[in-house]
Amino acid sequence: MLYDIRQFAESSYLHLSISVGVFFFAGCGTGDGKPRVALEGRVTLNGKELPTGLVSLIPADSTGETAVAIIENGKSVIEREAGPTPGKYKVLVESKQPTGRKVRDADNPKAKVDEITEAVPVQYNAQSTLEIEVAPGSGQTFDLALEGGARSRMPRTRK
Template identity: 30%
Template sequence: MNFNRLASAFSVCLALVALAGCGSSNELPRASVRGMVLLDGEPLPEGIIRFVPTGATKGPKSFAEIRVGMFKVDKQYGPIVGTHRIEIISTDDGGFPEDDEEAFKRMQEQGITKIDKITVPAAYNKRSQLTESVTPEGPNDFNFELSSNSKQKKN
């Protein structure tokens, strides 16, 4: 087999592999989501909301950043259509990351003995029983009212 035939055969194989990955009918349907997260009646300053498929819904988890209580994800990166367990965490570190030794030194120099940071109870993240159904036609507007005393409440 000469070099030209080998190169042509390789090009055809490469094109077939590329085409096989395009427009697959096995793509999972996704939807956009948005909403608000309140903790003790106030917007959660910063955090992450996760959509974890549950029950008959199969597929990857998805997440969105929470900024001043609001979250939004476009369809391209949104959760798959179906039922999801919702996990909400705060990413507030009180201005002093736990693994930052320089920040720890600054904290000691400033006489700070306690870091005030906002935490979301485990009842809303690791042990969350919050669920939502994401629909293809929407609107997928979800609002969550969380309480520091761990009682789950969804609005």
């Protein structure tokens, strides 16, 4: 299913804005005295490291602290200052990747643009079934080995 680039941009910018807002409003680096925990891990899809993306931890109840990690070359890291507090979290993973195909540009039907797909299956992002338990203490490792195929495709603008 193809999406208009504006929808893709709006959803990406919205998620990025929410992520940045979470860091500021969750007390990132403010010395809020909460028992935050550093996390790190590897993120793979069908045995291959995800090159880029986001891992979001959403508290299962209202007592936790939301945290977001950027995926770079299959690795995600959340420093203690921006980390979650101990508790149960829903895990959402996103990674938009080019498919290698060209498709018609929604704004200019005569032009072709790179096709983009959400590489992570819906059961790991919009309808995530992943959960983790963050324990008190020093840094912890959570490796996410995801399985499945692409969810949706959308065109992107040329650079």
